[in-house]
Amino acid sequence: MEKIFIADAMLGRLAKWMRIIGCDVEYFSEISDNEISERAFHSGRIILTRDTMLIRRKINRKNSFFVKYDHYQDQLKQVVKAFSIDPMENLFTRCLLCNKKLLTIDKISVADSVPEYVYYTKDNFKTCPSCNRLYWKATHKNNVVKQLKKILELK
Secondary structure, eight states: OOOEEEEOGGGHHHHHHHHHTTOEEEEOSSOOHHHHHHHHHHHTOEEEESOHHHHHSGGGTTSEEEOOOSSHHHHHHHHHHHTTOOTTTTTTOBOTTTOOBOEEEOGGGGTTTSOHHHHHHOOOEEEOTTTOOEEEOOHHHHHHHHHHHHHTTOO
16 A cells, blocks of 8 residues: 655655655645644654654654654655655656646647647646646656656666
8 A cells, every 4th residue: 555645844845856756745834733643643644754742742653754864865765765665656646736646638738838849849748637737748857867866876
């Protein structure tokens, strides 16, 4: 069964990178300890946190993970290893903004929503069913993959 997560307010960059590799990670830039605890408990999410007080709460003892590093690269490495996540398996399958799974969308339906050059040079598009953001393969994806491989020391 796939692990699902909720990251505390201190782990925004980690949450973004986990979404890049396809992990289901809720993240709110401002969320109280009570709210994160309740959300995690009721949804079965694992709390990712740097807050030792949050982990000590009785409600969180079985569903929290302490992220011990300050930098998102080390955090990502720690979480990927701890949860045996294959970082390439679901790459670019989630919206980076709202965490929803992306859906394939017909090229014709994006004609008025993407730059003309993109429309004529790309064939595959995805969209977020929640925020309607559009995604397509561009050079920044190659850069992200290179950075990911460097962070995780992959070949």
